Amino acid sequence: MSQPITVVVPVYEGVTQLDFTGPHQFLSRTPDLHVRVASLGGEPVTADRLTFSNLDDLAAIESCDVLLVPGGGGCLAAIENDLFVKEIARLGATARYLTSVCTGSLILGAAGFLRGRRAACHWAWRELLPVFGAIVDEGRIVRDGNILSGGGVTAGIDFVLALIAELRGPRAAEMVQLGLEYAPEPPFNSGRPDTAPAEVLEAVNARTATSRAQRRVRLDAWAAAHCAGHHA
Numbered sequence: 001m002s003q004p005i006t007v008v009v010p011v012y013e014g015v016t017q018l019d020f021t022g023p024h025q026f027l028s029r030t031p032d033l034h035v036r037v038a039s040l041g042g043e044p045v046t047a048d049r050l051t052f053s054n055l056d057d058l059a060a061i062e063s064c065d066v067l068l069v070p071g072g073g074g075c076l077a078a079i080e081n082d083l084f085v086k087e088i089a090r091l092g093a094t095a096r097y098l099t100s101v102c103t104g105s106l107i108l109g110a111a112g113f114l115r116g117r118r119a120a121c122h123w124a125w126r127e128l129l130p131v132f133g134a135i136v137d138e139g140r141i142v143r144d145g146n147i148l149s150g151g152g153v154t155a156g157i158d159f160v161l162a163l164i165a166e167l168r169g170p171r172a173a174e175m176v177q178l179g180l181e182y183a184p185e186p187p188f189n190s191g192r193p194d195t196a197p198a199e200v201l202e203a204v205n206a207r208t209a210t211s212r213a214q215r216r217v218r219l220d221a222w223a224a225a226h227c228a229g230h231h232a
Helices: 017-028 075-080 082-094 104-110 126-132 155-168 170-179 198-226
Strands: 005-010 033-039 045-047 050-052 066-069 097-101 141-144 147-150
Touching: 005 017, 005 082, 017 033, 017 097, 017 155, 033 155, 066 082, 066 104, 066 155, 075 082, 075 104, 075 198, 082 104, 097 104, 097 155, 104 126, 104 147, 126 198, 141 155, 147 155, 155 170
Parallel strands: 005 033, 005 066, 066 097, 097 147
Antiparallel strands: 045 050, 141 147
16 A cells, blocks of 8 residues: 555635645545645635635644645735745645645745746746746646646646656556546637637736736735845
């Protein structure tokens, strides 16, 4: 029997539910993996109008083999929460693998793990990675040493298959993929800025322009208040 592996998924208000429920579904089907979803104080968390409860207390978890940080619009508030970032830094310091989905990589960056390291992120948030000294990589799955990151939201499923293959071998990943019938055939090819029709990309950029400017201001303020060594 394989040695059990513990995966901790820290969640917070405003997390994107698919960022962690997608990977969680696949991990939960993988033998000898113990997945713990945790929040500060074990408090319920609201994600995309869904409430997740019965969570572990993040501070009560002594260690983990894999830290898997999901993203979401609430990631900035999570980064501004020093206690949350402190727990990420504590668990990540001894984890075998530091992993993220979507803007979860920004949280890994805030915890000090991405300086000089390549990382993926949602395409509309990638520009913020250098604030933490990270190297932007546009890949859907990016590996740099023991850091494995996935791009935006749905990339979390591709990412988690790569993670399962790393932890339990390709055959285990393929068996889980088959069991969950993961064989995507999207009806549109608008999933990336470079493949979406120009008018679609323009419309999305226009809709998010204000929020993108606001989050840059917030993150620059956070970096200025925390320590030198962050790069604008």
